Amino acid sequence: MPKRIVLAVMAALALGACATETRTVVVAEDPCSTYGFRVGSSEYRLCRDREAEARRRGRMSPSYAEARIVADSQAACQSYGLHPYSSAYESCVRQEHEARRPI
Numbered sequence: 727m728p729k730r731i732v733l734a735v736m737a738a739l740a741l742g743a744c745a746t747e748t749r750t751v752v753v754a755e756d757p758c759s760t761y762g763f764r765v766g767s768s769e770y771r772l773c774r775d776r777e778a779e780a781r782r783r784g785r786m787s788p789s790y791a792e793a794r795i796v797a798d799s800q801a802a803c804q805s806y807g808l809h810p811y812s813s814a815y816e817s818c819v820r821q822e823h824e825a826r827r828p829i
Contacts, residue, residue: 757821761806762814773806780825799823 758773759765780802799822800810808815 757818758806760814761803761808761818763806769807776802776805780822795823795826799826 757777758770761773763770763773796819799819802822803815803818804810806818808818
């Protein structure tokens with residue numbers, strides 16, 4: 727009987743040692759997750775890299791035409807892998823447009 731108890735305790739300890747917890751933290755201002763990309767995916771990383779590069783370049787000059795702002799915003803969202811006319815794409819275009827508007 728004590729042998730069974732010892733085996734049960736050892737099995738419980740071994741199974742408990744295998745338990746892990748995984749957490750995913752998403753920043754509220756993270757546009758790539760709002761576009762529908764899964765955090766940690768290759769598409770997400772590509773989106774984050776392109777977003778960071780676009781932000782490093784800063785806002786566009788006042789002579790930057792409205793039509794060009796829209797076209798560049800749409801091109802950026804398509805390069806993230808978003809499909810035109812989807813809600814994620816429309817949200818992306820709005821955010822990209824706002825980021826490109828002159829001060």
